[in-house]
Amino acid sequence: MDILQMLDFVGVAVFAATGALAASRKQLDIIGFVFLASLTGIGGGTVRDLILGQTPVFWIANSAYLAVCVAVAVLLYFTAPLFEYRYRLLLWLDAAGLAAYCAMGAAKGLAAGAPPLAAVVTGVMTATFGGILRDVVSGEASVLLRREIYVTAALAGASLHVALTLAGAGTALAAAIAVAAAFAVRGGALRFGWALPGYRHLPGRPAGKALPAEGATARTSARDAADRRDLR
Template identity: 40%
Template structure:
């Protein structure tokens, strides 16, 4: 499935760029920037593979992901002043990566015969754990735990894929529908500044 692989690489590049930028903002050195880019781009899928017992993780079976992440992070390190114009489009590539990572992770969990919650967790983990490790390494509370409909978009797409997999719906269309769900929810959340409720909020009825 070549389209999925292409989208996977696009998402990897977008995630690596966001990680490298985070490293630059925190004044890390070259190694720190490369490492943060690498971890953000590949950490989620790697953790998923450790959970599934599929070792060594995918990045060591096809080193394309590693070379791509390092090359993108290096480019950001060297040329970040000239790449500011990428900041806004990156949000969209990031959304595409999010959708792709969710369907790849959930799809792999289905192949490993995991249950509903487990499959959804694997999809969400594939898409969000890299960013969480990035935040922990820079001693920030992971963004995904605090704001925006980011993980929720992933949960929606992963749950949809699990359910469609139980039907006779063609696989390709299931993947596409699930990925589009993630991407569309994410883009709406960016556009309209959606956020999840907090427990401390006033307007909450119990």
């Protein structure tokens, strides 16, 4: 098993775990756990394969991917109550999946003959679409709308992988550096709240009118409150 296939299984497993944790937050039954775990685990790679025209998609031929999703879901159905901070765990596992998949997706894009910019995009898509599907289907606020760095970490990893590969680095080295960088960036965001400057309204614009009007502020506060609850 080479490094790319290893990253693929790591990505599937940890994203599946985030899907199962989302299911636990909605108090679904065990089949709901399996469903959300599979959707999240194989979702990003499925969209990537579709867009590159590589069908049937990766989990059709090799049932090991689905078996991993089922096993992770069943395991978490019974063990999730042991974790006190499930949403935090979900976010860290999501960070690991993001890191594994942004390199893996970029590598698959390059292997399929996509030009560099498109390969970066397939990397970012692979890393983010499983989580988007999870959040949309489970009715959670999208992780993409959080203020701290998210897509940026996937973009950094995918860009690094493509740049290093173009510069002549082997796939294993490029992937290892890209995964480490993406995880470091996203981990820093989770741990220290790293954020790029968010878009700000025109300073001259009356704040009393413009800011509450956007809805983002209220939403963010609600999210923060939800996070604090989740940390219990």
